[in-house]
Amino acid sequence: MFIIQRRDFDILISALKQRGYTVVGPAVRDNAIVYDEVNSASDFPVGWTDEQEKATYRLKRRADEALFGYSVGPQSWKRFLFPSHVKLLSVVKKGKTMEIQSDASNEKPPQYAFIGVRSCELNAIVIQDKVFMNEQFSDPTYVLRRHNAFIVAVNCTQSGGTCFCVSMNTGPRVKGKFDLALTEVVGNGVHHFVAEVGSDKGAEVMKEVPHKNADASGAGVAEKLVDATAQHMGRTMNTDGIKELLFNNIDSAHWDDVARRCLMCANCTMVCPTCFCSTVEDATDLSGDYAERWRRWDSCFTMDFGKVTGGNFRPSSKARYRQWMTHKLASWINQFGASGCVGCGRCITWCPVGIDITAEAEALRKNSVRIEAEHSTGV
Amino acid sequence: MNARKPKVAVYKFASCDGCQLSLLDAEEELLAIAGTIDISYFPEASRRMVRGPYDIGLVEGSVTTPHDVERIRAVRKECRTLITIGACATAGGIQALRNWKDVKEFTRIVYANPEHISTLDRSLPIGSFVHVDFELRGCPINKFQLIEVIVAYLHKRKPNIPTHSVCIDCKLKGNVCVMVANGTPCLGPVTHVGCGALCPSYQRGCYGCYGPMDSANTSALSAHMIEHGATKHELMLMFRGFNAYAEAFRRESDSHE
Numbered sequence: 001m002f003i004i005q006r007r008d009f010d011i012l013i014s015a016l017k018q019r020g021y022t023v024v025g026p027a028v029r030d031n032a033i034v035y036d037e038v039n040s041a042s043d044f045p046v047g048w049t050d051e052q053e054k055a056t057y058r059l060k061r062r063a064d065e066a067l068f069g070y071s072v073g074p075q076s077w078k079r080f081l082f083p084s085h086v087k088l089l090s091v092v093k094k095g096k097t098m099e100i101q102s103d104a105s106n107e108k109p110p111q112y113a114f115i116g117v118r119s120c121e122l123n124a125i126v127i128q129d130k131v132f133m134n135e136q137f138s139d140p141t142y143v144l145r146r147h148n149a150f151i152v153a154v155n156c157t158q159s160g161g162t163c164f165c166v167s168m169n170t171g172p173r174v175k176g177k178f179d180l181a182l183t184e185v186v187g188n189g190v191h192h193f194v195a196e197v198g199s200d201k202g203a204e205v206m207k208e209v210p211h212k213n214a215d216a217s218g219a220g221v222a223e224k225l226v227d228a229t230a231q232h233m234g235r236t237m238n239t240d241g242i243k244e245l246l247f248n249n250i251d252s253a254h255w256d257d258v259a260r261r262c263l264m265c266a267n268c269t270m271v272c273p274t275c276f277c278s279t280v281e282d283a284t285d286l287s288g289d290y291a292e293r294w295r296r297w298d299s300c301f302t303m304d305f306g307k308v309t310g311g312n313f314r315p316s317s318k319a320r321y322r323q324w325m326t327h328k329l330a331s332w333i334n335q336f337g338a339s340g341c342v343g344c345g346r347c348i349t350w351c352p353v354g355i356d357i358t359a360e361a362e363a364l365r366k367n368s369v370r371i372e373a374e375h376s377t378g379v
Numbered sequence: 380m381n382a383r384k385p386k387v388a389v390y391k392f393a394s395c396d397g398c399q400l401s402l403l404d405a406e407e408e409l410l411a412i413a414g415t416i417d418i419s420y421f422p423e424a425s426r427r428m429v430r431g432p433y434d435i436g437l438v439e440g441s442v443t444t445p446h447d448v449e450r451i452r453a454v455r456k457e458c459r460t461l462i463t464i465g466a467c468a469t470a471g472g473i474q475a476l477r478n479w480k481d482v483k484e485f486t487r488i489v490y491a492n493p494e495h496i497s498t499l500d501r502s503l504p505i506g507s508f509v510h511v512d513f514e515l516r517g518c519p520i521n522k523f524q525l526i527e528v529i530v531a532y533l534h535k536r537k538p539n540i541p542t543h544s545v546c547i548d549c550k551l552k553g554n555v556c557v558m559v560a561n562g563t564p565c566l567g568p569v570t571h572v573g574c575g576a577l578c579p580s581y582q583r584g585c586y587g588c589y590g591p592m593d594s595a596n597t598s599a600l601s602a603h604m605i606e607h608g609a610t611k612h613e614l615m616l617m618f619r620g621f622n623a624y625a626e627a628f629r630r631e632s633d634s635h636e
Contacts, residue, residue, distance in 0.1 A: 029555065030554070030560065030582060031555060031560045031561055032555040034553070034555065055558075056559060056562075057556075057559050057560045058560070074556065074560070075553060079553060084550070084552075085551065260596075260598075261602075263568040263569065263596045263599055264595075264596055265544040265567070265569075266547050266550075267556070267568070270547060270550030271550065283527070284530060284531075286412060286414075286526075287411075288533070297550070301543075302547070303542060303593040304541060304543065304593075317594060317596065349559065350556055350559050352556065352559060352603065353599055353602075353603040354603070
C-alpha cells in the first residue's frame with residue numbers, strides 16, 4: 001500500500017497520457033457525473049456528489065473537495081469497451097462479385113485508461129469478458145479495446161441510494177483485475193489516496209507518481225471507510241435460491257403486475273453494465289455499389305428483438321420483462337457461471353418510472369411463498 | 380437494377396409541406412438522388428409532370444375532404460409502392476385536433492358562406508383509406524430516414540427504421556436522462572425514434588413528434604407523472620399534439636378528459 005497526495009494526482013494522469021492512453025474519468029455534464037475524456041483533476045467532479053433513489057438522480061455539493069465522492073452515474077465503462085455503434089464491415093461491388101474494404105479486426109480503437117472504476121463496475125467488466133472473450137467466441141471489437149485497457153479502480157467510500165453490491169458479493173472493495181486501486185481519504189486537513197498496485201503495468205506507472213509507503217494506520221483508515229460503505233447499502237437483494245425462485249415462477253401473476261408499470265423503453269438494459277445485446281444493420285448507398293454493416297446496442301425490451309420469420313416470439317410486455325429479469329438473475333448463472341447483476345443500482349435509478357429489481361424479486365418471492373402456503377393448506 | 384430509372388411521385392394532401400420539403404432539403408444527397416430516380420411528379424418542386432404509373436409514391440398529408448378520399452384511391456392505383464411520410468399522413472396530423480370538435484361549427488365561424496365547404500368530420504391518416512406499404516413517422520420526418528427508405532425500396536431491402544423508444548437513442552448517444560436527472564416531463568419512453576433524440580439532447584423533454592412507439596405503455600407514464608404533480612388536463616394536452624389521433628396517444632388523452 002502506498003499513499004499518493006492529492007496534489008500529485010495530475011502526475012498520475014500525465015503518466016498515463018505519456019504512455020499513449022486516452023484517459024477517461026468522471027466529469028460533470030448535463031447535471032450528472034458521466035465518464036468522459038479527462039486531461040487533469042480539474043475535469044473531475046471536484047466537490048460533487050449524487051443522491052439517488054428510484055427514478056431520481058440529483059447532483060449535490062459536498063462539504064469537501066473530493067474527486068470520487070459520488071457513487072455510480074448513468075453510464076458504465078461498457079460504452080468504451082462495447083461501444084453503442086461499431087462499423088463491422090464496408091463492402092464495394094466489383095462487377096458480379098464484391099470486395100471487403102475494411103472489417104472490424106483492422107480497426108485501431110483508442111488505448112484507454114479508465115480512472116474511477118468501482119468494484120461493481122470491475123465485476124461487470126469481468127462478466128462482459130466472459131461474454132465477449134470466452135474460449136468458444138471472441139469478439140474482435142471488444143478484445144481490441146479490452147486487452148490494452150489500463151484500469152485505475154476506486155474503492156467506494158460512500159454508498160448510493162440504489163446500491164446493493166454487498167448482496168451480490170461484488171463490492172464495495174475492489175478485488176483483483178485492476179492495474180491500480182485507490183481509496184480516497186479526505187477531511188481533517190488531509191487529502192490523499194491510499195493506493196494498491198495490481199499489475200506490472202500498474203507498478204511501472206507508480207514509479208513515476210510521487211508516493212510514500214502507507215503505514216498500518218494509513219491503510220487502516222482506508223479499510224474502515226470501505227467497511228462503513230458496506231454497512232450503508234441503499235438496497236438489499238435476497239439471493240437465496242434466486243435461480244430456482246425465477247425458474248419456478250414463470251407463470252407468477254406478479255409478471256402481469258410489473259408489465260402494467262413497465263414502459264418497455266429499455267433504459268434498464270441500456271444503463272446495465274453487463275447487458276450485451278446488439279443488432280446488426282446493413283445499409284447500402286443510393287448506387288447500391290457500396291454497403292456498410294453496423295452493430296448497435298439492442299435490448300430484449302424492443303419489439304424488433306423477438307421478430308423472426310413467421311412472427312414474434314416475445315410479443316407481450318410481460319414476456320419481455322420476465323425474460324430480462326430471469327436472464328439477469330437466473331439463467332445467466334447457467335450460461336456464464338455467475339449472476340448477470342452486480343448490484344450497481346443503475347436500472348433502479350434510471351428507470352423513468354422507478355421499477356426496482358430488488359423490490360420485484362422480493363414481490364415474486366412473497367407471491368411464491370403465498371402460493372406454496374395455499375397449496376400446502378389446500379386453499 | 381434495370382436501365383430505366385424508377386419513377387417517383389410526391390403527393391400532397393392536408394399538410395404544411397414540411398415533409399416533402401425534406402426531400403429538397405437533402406442538399407448534399409439531392410444530385411445523387413436525382414441521378415438515381417426519375418422524379419416524375421412533384422408539383423412542389425417542378426412543373427414537369429410525367430404521367431403514371433409510378434414505381435414509388437410518397438404521400439404527405441391527411442385525408443380531410445370527400446375529394447381527398449377519391450384522390451387517394453386514384454393515387455394508390457397509379458403507384459406500385461405507396462409510402463406515407465409524416466405525422467399528417469400516418470396519424471392525421473395536428474389538424475386531427477378537430478376530430479374532438481364539431482367541424483360544422485368551425486366552418487360557420489370561419490367562412491362567410493359555409494355552404495360551399497365540403498369537408499369530412501375527421502382528419503384521418505392515409506392508411507384509413509388505402510393500403511400503405513410503409514409509414515415513415517415524424518413531424519417533420521427526418522431527411523436521412525427518408526433517403527434510407529427510398530434507397531431500401533430501390534434495392535429491395537428492409538429499411539433500417541427502428542420502432543422502439545426515444546430512450547434507446549438517448550442512451551446510444553450518451554445523453555443523461557432529463558426525466559431522472561432534472562425531473563423534466565418527457566414523452567421519450569413512449570415515443571417512436573427517428574429524430575435522433577433531438578429535444579433531450581438539448582435538455583428538453585420529448586414532445587412525441589414521431590408518435591407512439593411499437594409497444595407504448597402510455598398509462599404507466601401518465602401514472603408516474605401524476606404522482607409527480609402533473610394534472611389530468613396537462614396530461615391530456617401532452618398526448619394531444621402532432622400525433623393526437625394515433626391510437627395509443629388518442630386513448631391516453633381521452634382517458635384524461
